[in-house]
Amino acid sequence: MQIYQVGGAVRDRLLNRPVHEVDWVVVGATAEEMLARGFRPVGADFPVFLHPQTGEEYALARTERKSGHGYGGFTFFASPEVTLEEDLQRRDLTINAIAEDAEGNLIDPYGGRRDLAARLLRHIAPAFAEDPLRVLRVARFAARYAPLGFRIAPETLALMRQLASSGELQALTAERSWKEISRALMEPRPDVFIQVLQECAALQVLLPEVAALFGVPQPAAHHPEIDTGLHVLAVLRQCAEHEQPLSVRWACLLHDVGKGLTNPAEWPQHRGHEQKGLPLVRAINQRCKVPRDCQELALLACQYHTHGHRALELKASTLLELLQKIDVYRRPERFAEFVATCTMDARGRTGLEQCAYPQADHLLAVAACARAVSAQPLLAQGLQGLELGAALNRSRLKAITLFLHDQRRGAATALAAQSRTDG
Structure with a gap:
């Protein structure tokens, strides 16, 4: 032995x-x-x-x-x-x-x-092409070792393309695929994992909704990188640099899939892509048998990420509705992950990786303000059931309204002081 x-x-x-x-x-x-x-x-x-x-x-x-x-x-x-x-x-x-x-x-x-x-990822023998899981494994190794300068050998990439076109990838179980995808998303360069799958045509088989984003333009004024697929890659890279958890990385991967459904005649605009993307996210979650926390955050990010970007403009009632949709009172950690997803989205743009994102602090402050409202005074009044819920919502709305008023008044005071200094 x-x-x-x-x-x-x-x-x-x-x-x-x-x-x-x-x-x-x-x-x-x-x-x-x-x-x-x-x-x-x-x-x-x-x-x-x-x-x-x-x-x-x-x-x-x-x-x-x-x-x-x-x-x-x-x-x-x-x-x-x-x-x-x-x-x-x-x-x-x-x-x-x-x-x-x-x-x-x-x-x-x-x-x-x-x-x-x-610094080469090279297969050993032609039998490499017999195992479809190796497409995902090699892409994952590329994501892990990209910071060290590793690349995939051209002949190995050719075999990966052969596997992607053979129909073998469809034979992978959802559980096995998700295990590789989830591990790859947590590597130092998850964007490289998606890019490799796109290059060998495996992304079209495994996540066609994401593959459809490559080549779809966005307004250059907001997205200097223009290509929606490249934007998703940049967002994933931000996730890794900021050490985001798997749920945030999964939500970031899927947040813009609705843009793949936009009629080319409407490019580069993507009106309503949030709602259009929801059925796609549900289908992906079900097909890949994604854990519940990742499923839920991906759906919320798809539907409400533009709310996050416009947080400074939203009315108190809209902010309250957003908090309720995300269930901030019972799931504050999920709201924090939603805010992180929006932040990664904002910074996943060419030249804007270090941009300030005051919406994050604003959203978290609004959430803290609403969560600070106590139900005890209302219970002391004898309110119960629907009456209690309605009264609690009114109290939270009032608290958010006062918070926004104070914020705007503070901003106006600061602006006036700056004007006097400039003068």
Whole structure:
């Protein structure tokens, strides 16, 4: 029995990056021997075991053969006769096919160290094109390592295009696709993930509503980047730079999908794109089996992000309605994420990445003002049910109205003082 450390741990150590998970491959052993040593099997049909002390994964060396469609359409062959090189060959990229023995010696039969130095994501063998999940994985690695200067090898990108056009991507389960998409959105460059999928024509298969945004123009006065797809990429990059959570990143990805439905005769205007986008967001959420918190924020951002941008102009009654729609009283954290989504949207524009966004502080202050209204005085008056709700709304509206009045009066006073100084 020979045991080797493989995969991401070896790769990231060579890149001087933190190692979070360690995987091992065992050559020359049987499942019975692993069990006798106290290893716990992960699954009945998969030769992977958990170490009795560390809990790390140890997999028997194996080969695989395509036997069906999709990510699960493979049969595996594990035996003591399978060599380390044969096991490494079934992996996706050369940089993921480096092994290290107990003495620290590297086994690199497919040029992984060379590609690490060249900052290249390159497939190992033509069998790469048999697994549709690898399109998403390579795009995710591109998003992770883009800050280090990594790029996808042209021949690998060609195989990704082949997979995208083969129909194999449709065989991926929603759960598996979402796992890769959600992980990729949390990488340092989620925009690169979407861009790679667009370049290899996989975005049109997986998220056609987002793919439809590329090439759709917006008014240059508000969007110097013009192209709506490029705007979405810029918004995602802002999300990463400001370390936004997954729910915000997902909402930012989908906030403008309604613009893909605009009649070209109306370009570059997109009137009503908020309402037009709602059915698309619902369809995407359902198709991808997105978690509820991400679903809800994406719908709210699609419908109300322009309200956020016009927050300084909105009447007290409109602001109160917005707070109620987002359920700020029970879900204040969701309102904060909505404001963050609007902020990322505003800054995801060429040359405006550092722009001030006073709407954010304004919205949060309005929300705090409304949430500070107590129901206790109304309960003391004996109000209940619908009467209590109506009275509470009136009190909140009054509080917001007074807040706006004070804000405008303060602004007018500051302007007058500035005029006197200028004079």
